[in-house]
Amino acid sequence: MVTEIRPPRPDEMTAYYRALPYANGLPMWEPADAAWHGGPEPWPPQRTPATPEQLARWAEADVKDESFHPVATFVDGKCVGASATLSFEVTVPGGGTVRMAGVTATGVIATHRRRGHLRQMMRAMFEGALDRGEPLAMLSASEGSIYGRFGFSPATRRTRWELARHEAALLRAEPDPGSLELVGAARAKQAWPVVHAAVRRSRVGELSPLPGRWDGLSDDADGTNGPLRYLVHRDRHGEVDGIANFRLPWSATAGNAGTLVVEALEASNPVAYRALWSLLIDFDLTRTVVAPARPRDEPLRWMLTNPRAMRVTRQSDNLWARLLDVPLALTRRAYDTAGELTFTVTGDRMCPANNGTWCLRAEDGVSATSVPTSVPATRVPADVPATCVPTGAPATCVPTDQAADLTITLPALSSLYLGGMSAHDLAHAGHVTPHTDGAIGRLARMFRTDPEPHNSFGF
Known part of the structure; x- marks a missing residue:
């Protein structure tokens, strides 16, 4: 048995779609009242399976779309799993934008589930996003118990x-x-x-x-x-x-x-x-x-x-976030409250470069207009525009040997990134462990934004 994780070729796109629930008229959301649906019923009826003509039109459009990055699992040449990322920009605290990989259209056919195919596709998509200079991934979780194990955690609500x-x-x-x-x-x-x-x-x-x-x-x-x-x-x-x-x-x-x-x-x-x-x-x-x-x-x-x-x-929750590059992502947003926080991230198996102790420092004053010097140049593509950098308190995030003020899980840090979740609640649930007095309060004050983050459409 030969397993390949790779982008599908143009002539394989029809088989790629057939691995996705929406193309087959299968359920795409867990059986719960959907906050995105305006009708009186819990969720809209399922689509009918796509016709060959529809599949051909989708393939033609997607192959030409430079923002669409598909990946698939092939077992002995048969497509048994499929997913993709879409390249977006998302507005972050301070009014700047960050390049973001939007994970969409994910599925593994019923006969090949529980074999690690989704994890392998996620790892491939994360590596591709980092190569494109996208330090953040986000998705809408169709089932709440799936994506936490890949580092995603709720970041916006609806x-x-x-x-x-x-x-x-x-x-x-x-x-x-x-x-x-x-x-x-x-x-x-x-x-x-x-x-x-x-x-x-x-x-x-x-x-x-x-x-x-x-x-x-x-x-x-x-x-x-x-x-x-x-x-x-x-x-x-x-x-x-x-x-x-x-x-x-x-x-x-x-x-x-x-x-x-x-x-x-x-x-x-x-x-x-x-x-x-x-x-x-x-x-x-x-x-x-x-x-x-x-x-x-x-x-x-x-x-x-x-x-x-x-x-x-x-x-319900709306977008789930996942930091792919902690220092780059944290220096791309601004902080209303200046301050310094030293934190340790452990246990990130998908993006191990995130593990370690980091010193985040948000200064008073106007943000710089270029890529922060604390970010390794090899992680920043040459075509990243300066307009991606937010206004507000400029920040640096560098590795440090200092004792950490707190230890935080990668999913918790991802939830806090847009400023809409409570640091105190995450600490109470065991996702943040303080080591110094006042560390949770400082974390809360630095990251929180008002109004809460929101996105008006999904993907």
Whole structure:
């Protein structure tokens, strides 16, 4: 028996897809209420298996896509496992961006599970990401018990909430100097990249869009879900600064009739944000507003006369993070609080260069505009732009022989990276062990960000 872990050749792409659940109409999510789904059922129905024509179209597009990096397991020439990474940039604390490998489309066929194939593919993808200068990997975990053993840990959250229209009164505010307009898909395709670019600059955890991100927007109906509708906000100068996609699906039951589902809403300022929600939560002939995959700390709650009226109906982790290069990743983000922390990482078998004791120092002042000198030059590709470096307190992270202030697991450090998780909770659970007084508090103050990190779309 000969096992190979390698990228599939173009003529092997059809067999590659056949190893993935979504191509075969198999379940892609564990049986739990999904916070990313706006319908009344726990999760949407499974797809039908892909046709040969669909597989051929996917192969043609993916082979040309320079951001798509597939890997597969072949046993005696047969493809039995498949995965891939997508090259993104993710906004980190301080407003800079970090190159990130987004792990996606992962599966091993049922007859070849429990043989270490997934671990081997993960190791190959990590090595490829490091070669491309991507010090961070992230994924959406379809099953919560799988990816922790590879060093991934939750880093962002999402919620699904509901609001009854009769309870949706807003506090008084200054009149909106801008305007709202319902537009078609063609206009929405133009507006979304503009709004997303503005939001991404300041939202920790937000991802760069891949080419064609909004090409699938359509005015056509989607079965009983009905067509997507698009609402645009313009400022007083006529520039687009907010947009929302929403549906008015048909329901066979009285309990779910009159529901408006907000599938996506982004605004680059509070005025546009309030204006979009003010229309959507008071739409004619509706009773309930449902918004899935929203930030956990939605500002709309604080605009309501009754904040309790916005009820969270589902909540889950969203992106899981995994640091591939600890010093490079930590020097690519900024820290609101200057300070010094010495920590030890042990037990990283997938990326052993992360193991050791490190001294992280965040200085007062303005960030440097070049690659930090503490990062080994061999780990930084020549084409990494200076704009990747955040503003705020510049940081260095170097190996040290000093006694550590604390010991932290790689998954815990990965959870803290974007600033949305609690250092105190992780320590209470045994993932962080302090060795000096005040070490956990210093860790918490240096890493935490407000608002919490959030990403508006998956991959």
